[in-house]
Amino acid sequence: MEFAYLGPRGTFTEAALRRLPAAKGATTTPMASQVDVLEAVRRGEVDAGFVPLENSQEGTVTVTVDELVSGDPLVIVGEVVLPVTFVLASAKAPGRIATVASHPHALAQVSGYLRRELPDAVVHQALSTAQAAQRVVDGEFDACVCAPFTAEAAGLPVQAFDIGDSSSAETRFVHVVRPTAPPEPSGNDITSLAVYIDHDRVGALLAVLTEFAIRGINLTRIESRPTGEGLGRYAFFLDCTGHLADARMGEALTGLRRICADVRYLGSYPRDHSDRPVAPPEGLSDGDFADATAWLAALREGGAPN
Template identity: 40%
Template sequence: MKVAFLGPEGTFTEEAALAFLKALGKSDEAELVGYSTVTDAIEATTKGEADKAVVPIENSVEGSVNATLDALAFESDLVIEREMVMPIRHALIVSPKADLSKIRAIVSHPQATAQCRRYLAEHFPNVPIEAANSTAEAVARAAEDPTLAAVGTKLAAELYGAIFAEVNIEDYQDNKTRFVLLGREPAAPTGKDKTSLVCFIHKDQPGSLLSILQEFAFRYINLTKIQSRPTKKVLGEYYFFIDLEGHKDDDNVVAALKCLACKLRAVRVLGSYPMS
């Protein structure tokens, strides 16, 4: 079994992929394949180049990973099979030859540097920040260039021969990221499930969102997340991404989805899966 993830080796997503495989008892059966972006990992799995994909979908500090939401809504027929919430601990990582007073740039994935904004502003106030596709890619660059410092993982530092200048530099100590396992095998109900779906309205008009929310409120279905995202067609036109408590096969969820299908242009269930 091939599992695609946001690579290269040493990313938080690789750590999440390993944790998923361990929980499923498939650590010895799987081959992890790193891709340079979330979209690439999802696309490869959609095309059948990998059997599963592990990608980040939400962070407690910076919110949703929009690339994941949009890929699931528009570019893939994969379903969410599992979710996992993991604590995120960032480190400032440099080459063994680095001099912190001569660092010319901080490099990392934009989500990572955003989660360490206060630390970077205090300790490197005039140093520009450069974007990388992943924290591991950033660490690999810093390991080769002593004028760069990376925000990344301890695992990446060990893999690429870099060292820690400082650990636990995240602004919020309860920083967590939610990862999802994508595939083509819908999960059976467990009694403690979550369902993710996207809703497309016919047109923007007063009460459009209310008409969606009423179906869940009437049936006492708790929503754990709701977010609007552009449909990428017309300025000001949005779809709604929703997480709710319950499985798509639960009677109350079935009834809500049936009523929404009559009201909306489209409703698509992205998966029902055990709640982390």
């Protein structure tokens, strides 16, 4: 098994990939961008990709989401949620630092520290925290914001630890493959979708949400992304609790298929999170759906109603 991931080596993505059970013993190949990773999966050059999807402080990694909702289909089969800790790495003391580099999401998460401690430093963006560290080593910048393990790998002294604006920052990474059957239900799963609605239809988004609400399915995330077809044309990226194999999820998806301009299934996979899913309301469990289906089948076969 070969995994492509957002590189270079020493990134948070590589650290998260080491936690993914499916990657144990796999060959791992760093690539320059999320687009490169996902296109390598599409072309069959690697078996799987591993990319950041969401950050608890900065929200969606838009490049990843846009790639998943467009182009040839891919599906998510796993996730890793990684706590994120930042340091300021440099061979120079803070008073001598004039330039700081890092990935845009990392810079945003330490903006308070930079304003307080390095107000005169010029901030530069890099493709990754590991690339920023290498550019410091090469003498291009004075300092970088990165993970402790990135600084250690680059041989850079740490001038300040735990500089993030939030002590509870996390990033969610996803394991992506070409279309395949989902993993077996774990009892604590997520199903991800992209839905395209008829924007000229009044109440179109409400109709989408109703398909989930009436079946007791909890939406943990909903975000709009432009389709590129013009202003006001959006696809909606959804995460919902449950699995494709669940009866209520199956009914919701068939309902969406009837009312949406298009639905792209993006995978059902175990949550990497300790929180348990919200229990469905009374009458909306899988057992309730199974009983109702059996009752209807009996009626259609001429059985007595009960």
